[in-house]
Amino acid sequence: MVGTDTWNEYQAILHSLKDDIIVTKPDGTIMIASETAGDIYGMEADHLVGRSVFDLEKDGVFTPLATPMVLRMKKRVTFIQTAASGKKLMVTALPVQGPAGEITRIVSYSHDITELKELKSYIADMEDEMKQVQHELDRVKQKQLSQEGIVWKSHKMQQIIQTTEQVADVDVNVLLLGESGVGKSSLAQFIHKRSSRKDGPFIEINAGAISETLFEAELFGYVDGAFTGAKKGGSKGFAELAEGGTLFIDEIGELSQQNQVKLLKLIQEKQFYRIGGRELRTADFRLITATNKDLSESIAKHEFREDLYFRINVVPIQIPPLRERPDDIPALIDHMMETVSDKYRKKKVLDGVVWQELLLNRWTGNVRELINVIERLVVTSVGEVITLEDLPSEFRNNTPARFNKQPDETLPDTLARVERQILLEAKQHCKSTVKMAEFLGVSQPSVFRKLRKHGIN
Incomplete structure (x- = not known):
């Protein structure tokens, strides 16, 4: 038998604990309650003792109950309980067994997690606000870049933009790879405009458009009388014109072996002579090159110099074809429709079927082909709405395939693609998300969530 002094010591220990501790009989009668329990439930601990937890729940003191949970499950349970004050408690309750294994008591203890839940809610709200801010920043950034001819929505292009922004201000040679268009x-212009050389010139050479015999003169320039037909007084070459700026050599894979040697010498030494001249000149430019060829294959065929390849290939950036980034197509169409309509002062909109045909085309000519088609549609169509009849025949009859599963798609991918296409079609027909909801037969919040999911502004 426990003496009075010892019992008081146990009581003191119990009441010193910061946790809410309650001990009940199997019938729900409270035998012991710590002072903290009284504070949490809004009454003196002594007033809890002898009360039934079932009666207290009816009175709204707390819910749900630990005692019936433990009796039913016959093991430790943890759950969230709400007190009359609105506080949220994380309750853990466990059974106390007698000699025969029967449950004789239920002990529960809890922690007030109201502040934690409020903090979690606050953090969640802050995260939502940050996402909204980031979304707005991304939208403003994309609008700014669209004015520079850079339009994207896809994750692939997002990664490329991030890479170009990282290397833009570092004076390294960049090799841009990808199909024509x-x-x-x-x-290349995007990199130049974000580099420390942005105030200098951007000089572009198409190596495939300059004859082999003229390339050296175009690159280095020439002095007066250097050759028959030379301009009086001589002429600067691209290397001088790019002084302090960026020299962009497109289609570098088309250079002859002889001209590759001359370019390599320029890159290595940063010095050159004009044709017919004896004055050594310096070359201060940032080099960006581009090609639609597989230069590794060209090297294997001895068509491209390996040493030149290593010089220009410091930072390679592979741009995927448009068919591999279909999320960019709607953004490009929107941008080009606005740009071309403003250019020719013709207010035009695309019919929904035309939208579908354009979205589902493979665009073997990539962005350049898409731009040409949009410009052609705006200029040649008669009415304000561009219809299927206005679309060139080679771009028609894609629409029936909209629901077909592509070879590399999973079922979720196919469903997501079709959902996105339907949303875009609805957006063309409707002026608001409320109208879109009516058109699609869903709720307006559902439309809003789906638009955000698919990155449709």
Whole structure:
């Protein structure tokens, strides 16, 4: 038998604990309650003792109850309990067994997690606000870049933009790779405009458009009388014109072996002579090159110098074709429709079927082909709405395939693609998300969530 003094010591220990501790009988009668329990539930601890937890729940003191949970599950349980004050408690309750294994008591203890839940809610709200701010910053950034000819929505292009921004202000040679028409020239200008040389000139050479015999004169320039037909007084070459800026050599894979040697010498020494001249000149420019060829294959065929390849390939950036980034197509169409309509002062909109045909085309000519088609549609269509009849025949009859599963798609991918296409079509027909909801037969919040999910502004 426990003496009075010892019992008081146990009581003192119990009441010194900061946790809410309650001990009940199997019938729910409270035998012991710590002072903290009284504070949490809004009454003296002594007033809890002898009361039934079932009656207290009816009175709204707390809910749900630990005692019936433990009796039913016959093991430790943890759950969230709400007190009359609105406080949230994390309760852990466990059974106390007698000699025969029967449950004789239920002990529960809890922690007030109200502040934690409020903090969690606050953090969640802050995260939502930050996402909104980031979304707005991304939108403003994309609008600014669209004015420079850089339009994207896809994750692939997002990564490329991030890479170009990282290397833009570092004076290293960049090699842009990708099929014809993917936008290598626009990306080269993008790098230049964000570099420390942005106030200098951006000089572009298309190596495939200059004859082999004229390349040296175009690159280095020439002095008066250097050759028959030379301009009086001589002429600066691209290397001098790019002084303090960026020299962009497109289609570098088309250079002859002989001209590759001359370019390599310029890159290595940063010095050159004009044709016919004896004055050594310095070359201060940032070099960006581009090609649609596989230079590794060209090296294997001895068509491209390996040493030149290593000089220009310090930072390679591979731009995927438009068919591998379909999320960019709607953004490009929107941008080009606005740009071309303003250019020719013709207010035009695309019919939904035309939208579908353009979205589902493979665009083997990439961005350049898409731009040409949009410009053609705006200029040649008669009415304000561009219809299927206005679309060139080679771009028609894609629409029936909209629901077909692509070879490299999973079912979720196919469903996501079709959902996105339907949303874009609805957006063209409707002026607001409320109208879109009516058109699609769903709620307006559902439309808003789906638009955000698919990155549709």
